[in-house]
Amino acid sequence: MIIKMTKLQGILLMMSTIAPTAIVSVPSVVVQLSEQDAWVSIIIAMVAGGLFSLLIGSICRQNTQTTFLDWLRVRLGSKAGTAIGILLTYYYLISVVIEMREFVNFIGENVLSRTPVYFLLIITVAVVMYGVSQGIVNIARVNLIVLPLSLLVFIVTGILLLKNIHIENLLPLWEHPLRKVAQGSMTPTTWLLQVSILLLIAPFMSKPEEAGKVGMWGIVLTSIELGIIVVAAITIIGSRLISIMSYPTFYMIGIIQIGTFLERIDLLFISIWICMMYVKMSIVMFATFHCFIHTFRIRNEKPFLLCLGLFTILTTMYAWPKSVDLAYFSKTVLIPYAITFNVLIPLVIWLLLRFIKPNPMKAGK
């Protein structure tokens, strides 16, 4: 019997796909552009992401039997299916490399400053690859433990931070023109668009036709989480100071000090965040591996898992050796890149599906 994931697991999986990197990188980028109006940017991003998940849902609804790429081959022809498969493999591979680099950079800068990067990478990839080998349903089950735990830590730190909140930092409202606020919503939207991974994951759900709803809930909940973090950062640190920081989310937890016995609890948050990152990287790595296996119709998967792991380690090592390279890449290339693969490809698939009617004769060839 093949075990599939429930709706709740799907929603939590979507949150884990988007939130871990977004909560770290979004606040400082958004606040730089729209300052105290940053929460409006998040709402715009939520609406955009929500609409987009409808599109994803309408594609997912049509396939209820087999994996996404196999289905595309049947539906759109072998060439189109393979082409899309190669593009998606490429996209998810680059995504996982970016995330892995961000992750080891963070660990290297904040926690283990003397441990060589390659060692951090080997351990990370080993854990992630183990997760991938267990399959997406098991990742979703682990996530059912990790994500609620992270929300608990989130709530506890929130309560401890209450006395540092200066709600007046959110005023004046609407000081920035809509253009700036919309520009600020670009980065969070890009993160939320990662919901397109549902195309690959939907067939593993017990009810693939509900993928649209799962995506919608995932986006709404993640946006709420993001919104709370952005508002907390503005009210606690103030928008000017946020814009110079690389990790404002962790910083604001670092200032908690209750008497002389409870301080520096950001490490607690960092620990749970590391678990979230492992889940996230496993999901995206799973997508990479899944696309790779199904594009090239590989039967014996295990050796390729090892190869892909090695390839990821080496690419991550040599693609952006300095943190400034990655920052420059994120600032210039990342948004158009993510939009191309997350929006254009699903859109093209959707259009093709509309115009190419199912042809029973072609099936199986």
Place this chain on the structure above:
Amino acid sequence: MKKITGIIVLLLACSLISGCWNRIELNELSIVSASSYDFNGNKWVNSYQVIIPSAISSGTGLAGGGGSQSPVTVFSSEGRTIREAVSKSSMETPRQMFFAHNSALIISEEVARHGINQILDLHYRNTDARETVNVLITQGNARSILERLIHTEKIPGQGIREILSNESRNTSIVPSVMLYELAMAITSDGKGAVIPEIVFAGNEEDGRSLDVLKKTYEQAKLRIGRLAVMRGDKFAGWLTREEGLGVSFIANKVRSSNLAFRCKPGDKTYNMTFRLQTSATKLKPMLRNGKMTMGIDIKSAGNLLESNCMMDLTQPAAVKQLEQQLQEEVKQMVNRSWEAAKRLKVDVFGFADAVHRKYPREWRRVKNNWDETFSKIQIEPHIKISMDRVGLTNKPFKSTNSNE
């Protein structure tokens, strides 16, 4: 067989992945309890007050035993940049400096005049120095503050932090300022910040030796002094303690305080004390015909602590009169600190933020010469103090032995 190999590999992996690279044993560290920054020409002079673990462990040191060893040692290093100076410290100490337990950071006035951006940057860029360190300023040599011992606390650096937190909790005259709060104040719209002063009262040579702890009195001691005002990251001037409390009132930083006041308008001597327990201030900027007025609404409550005034405090009218006297007292305090801030032309109250929030358009017009606009603002203090309780007696003790 496969299982056994698996377990062996797992155990080996554990020994490898437990983060050995970052391993530092406790006895390889010099734990810094307070640090200071001075200038020598154009070089930074950093001083560190380092804990001597064997002296503070129980049984020896100050509290127990003979107290033969000083709990801390102080030394300095010099460099063109702050971290160059820190790294030079490794030439004279066998242990690596560890800043995470740094409780107090003392800067000299000279450094503050030069600007403290570099110090703030250092704390934000690195993970080892915490943003929750208390910042203090001193007029002379900052290192000399680190060299003084405090009677009741084993570690002087922590003692300084305790003094500050005790003071800001109970009297609120001088706020305790942590590094992140300082950074927030400097980056606010008004760009005005305050730093408490720490002074060493007494003979220059006193307080350095353990001998001082063998006496029951201290002539030489560390105490909180005035309030330094910063314009941006640079020193702008001093406020007295009295002006400091006014600033705390306007900037909504009063937690609790004791206020001495006169019971009748004409009285010459102060004869009553009020314990202020809660206080909240709201700044209400008003724009009338292009002129800015700042409404300062202060609402406080508390109880009477001390009285030497013939009055029947069971009468509501009497309590009301006392409240009015108190309000008058606070009003004068507010006015005095306002005059002082105008003199220094530094917005330490957060007026700029209040104006920005209420009149964003007007703010865009005035923000470039805010210092000028600031000194032309009219203030309108509205103070409401409620005396909720008068204590366990209704009349002053004086009434029992007076003939009236």
